[in-house]
Amino acid sequence: MIIKNKADLADNDVTDFSIYQDRRQFMKTAAGVGIVAATGLPITQVNAKGVISPYSTDEKLTDYKDITSYCNFYEFGTGKSDPAKNAHTLITSPWTVTVEGECEKPGKYNLEDLLKPVSIEERIYRFRCVEGWSMVIPWMGFPLADLIKRMQPTSKAKYVYFETLHDTKQMPGQKRAVLDWPYTEGLRMDEAMNPLTLMGTGIYGKDLLNQNGAPLRLVVPWKYGFKNIKSIVKIRFAETQPVNSWQKANKHEYGFFSNVNPEVSHPRWSQRKERRIGQFRKIKTQKFNGYGEQVASLYKGMDLKKFY
Ligand SMILES: Nc1nc2c(c(=O)[nH]1)N[C@H]1C(S)=C(S)[C@@H](COP(=O)(O)O)O[C@H]1N2
Ligand SMILES: [Mo]
Numbered sequence: 001m002i003i004k005n006k007a008d009l010a011d012n013d014v015t016d017f018s019i020y021q022d023r024r025q026f027m028k029t030a031a032g033v034g035i036v037a038a039t040g041l042p043i044t045q046v047n048a049k050g051v052i053s054p055y056s057t058d059e060k061l062t063d064y065k066d067i068t069s070y071c072n073f074y075e076f077g078t079g080k081s082d083p084a085k086n087a088h089t090l091i092t093s094p095w096t097v098t099v100e101g102e103c104e105k106p107g108k109y110n111l112e113d114l115l116k117p118v119s120i121e122e123r124i125y126r127f128r129c130v131e132g133w134s135m136v137i138p139w140m141g142f143p144l145a146d147l148i149k150r151m152q153p154t155s156k157a158k159y160v161y162f163e164t165l166h167d168t169k170q171m172p173g174q175k176r177a178v179l180d181w182p183y184t185e186g187l188r189m190d191e192a193m194n195p196l197t198l199m200g201t202g203i204y205g206k207d208l209l210n211q212n213g214a215p216l217r218l219v220v221p222w223k224y225g226f227k228n229i230k231s232i233v234k235i236r237f238a239e240t241q242p243v244n245s246w247q248k249a250n251k252h253e254y255g256f257f258s259n260v261n262p263e264v265s266h267p268r269w270s271q272r273k274e275r276r277i278g279q280f281r282k283i284k285t286q287k288f289n290g291y292g293e294q295v296a297s298l299y300k301g302m303d304l305k306k307f308y
Pocket of ligand 2: 072129130131224225226
């Protein structure tokens with residue numbers, strides 16, 4: 001399925017990161033002298049003011065090949081290369097998302113209808129997995145806040161809960177009880193409404209491949225990778241804090257907040273450093289994955305060792 005995607009690049013297969021990077025460099029220069037509109041470049045790389053999103057990092061992008069072949073998606077196996085091999089059984093069109101709980105507009109929405117009023121944009125975010133590796137990913141997507149506002153949450157809605165598809169035919173890894181299926185995740189309302197939080201629909205200007213969580217996934221760049229729930233079929237507005245899959249599996253190792261934090265070790269390993277996929281040397285992990293300026297205020301007064 002081709003999601004309405006303003007990112008369709010002129011050359012619609014720019015998955016080579018050096019070409020992509022060159023274009024972005026050109027965009028920046030072009031933006032500086034105000035000739036963006038005339039470049040004919042994809043408009044998703046340009047916000048309304050004609051500049052690349054201030055939220056985007058300009059660090060070297062992780063290769064498309066690595067992002068799409070080194071994956072975590074236990075519904076298709078627990079090995080890093082399993083999802084790319086096995087996720088072809090997932091049918092992403094038609095796709096329905098059920099919205100329920102504390103909101104004025106609950107219902108079953110076709111993906112197309114959910115996407116109709118939004119405009120897909122590009123955000124280049126760091127992505128840090130709790131296991132210690134990281135990537136830089138040019139996501140396509142739209143702010144989760146836009147979807148939430150449309151559903152008109154009631155004053156009781158304090159949390160947003162997400163669920164992945166549960167279907168052992170399409171997701172054969174669910175035949176094994178490695179997690180309590182379906183995969184679930186949750187955010188506090190202010191985290192969900194933060195402008196950094198995206199509903200992801202693609203990478204590198206193309207729709208998501210199944211192994212990366214097609215057709216719709218969460219992207220929360222200041223949190224560990226597992227918060228970024230894939231292939232979402234349900235969104236629920238709730239009054240109480242939901243329990244996510246990894247908390248359920250091991251509450252001593254995984255909390256609800258899961259903010260990237262080099263000062264708080266995982267019980268079995270340090271979180272001080274990370275291995276950027278495609279690079280040799282380890283680099284220092286930044287608190288909130290480097291997004292503290294945007295999100296640290298959400299956790300004012302909270303003991304992040306306790307609320308990990
Ligand atoms: N439904 C579902 N979502 C998931 C996972 C999963 O196993 N199932 N793995 C999580 C973990 S641990 C990580 S690191 C990221 C990996 O995303 P990527 O494979 O697209 O890089 O997806 C997260 N979302
Ligand atoms: Mo992860």
